[in-house]
Amino acid sequence: MRFCIHCGQRFEDAVTRFCTRCGNPRQAVAQTGPARPLGARRVRVGSAALPLWLVCLMVLLLAGGGVTAALVKPSSTGPARSIADSPLPPSPWSTYPDSVPPADSSSPAGSRSPSHVTTFTAPTPTPTPTTDPVQAAQVGQCFGNTGTEQQVALKPTECGSGGFQVVRVFRGTTDRSSCDSVPRTSWAVSYDGYYLVLCLSYQYPHSTAYYATQGNCVYGTTGQSDWNQVTCQKGNFTVLARYSGTTDTSKCNSWTGYDRSEYFTVSRWPSLNVLLCLTMNYPDAMGHATKNECLYASGPDNAMVFRTVGSCGEGNVVVTGRTSAYDDTSFCGNDGWATWRQNDYPTLSYTVCFRRL
16 A cells, blocks of 8 residues: 655555645555554645644644744645744734733733724813803893793893893993883883993783884774784774783773773783773764764765864854664754764764754
């Protein structure tokens, strides 16, 4: 029995020219000892043939010791050699600088931190100073009051019902009377620390009549939610007086020409309640004329216009009677009459009787 001198392959015939395992020209040596089992292969290294298990053991031992080694296929012209005989690139685990500290015993075995990593503590950012929204308040901005009427605490909010809109800002003063002439001012709030005054307008829901002042005209039907400021004309109302912080309609009784009142309540802030004393805008002076009052009448009999005068010597008619019923001509008998009707407020309609002077 013969074996390949290169790989130890056994062969028995003398015909094959090349080894069926390694492909090298067949050069065989005769077996000098007992026949080897098929599993007991040998590998030739240099001039010595070693058992395969021994070669594997040597590789494992060398690898465990930190040396990388392997066998390469021998050429047909030279002995087998190890890649350990050739220069190898340096291992990254063997080139740490001397200054790198040893691995922490609490870290996994053999672990090290790269030498280029630097540990630092980020500086704490300095808080950006914030400006109080009240101090920076501008006309048109809105605030809510989370305090009381006596201790106002303003917080920015969306403009809408129940809030307060800035209608004027006075800087360099704490005099709240600065807001007295500012239209629609509900509250004047001063801040000593900021040296400013804010004129605030309460945002009353649904009604612009809430902001009406003496001489403005308003109109609505019943209730508080549909009264608004309007252009003055026949059939609507002119404001005789405006009172804040009250709903006492008796305050209107002393006003000449007073016909009705309208008030608007703010349950949370009673000081913001508003009372309006109103007079009807009649077609002419006959609307408020009283019995025995003298007037001056002009125009044709079917379209007479009446105006007030200082004395009866300046007038040409005198009022003889008055009723709130519309077109009640029988009430006047043989006297002349003038009549007018207000559909929404029938009690403010009239038929007035008069006689020429």
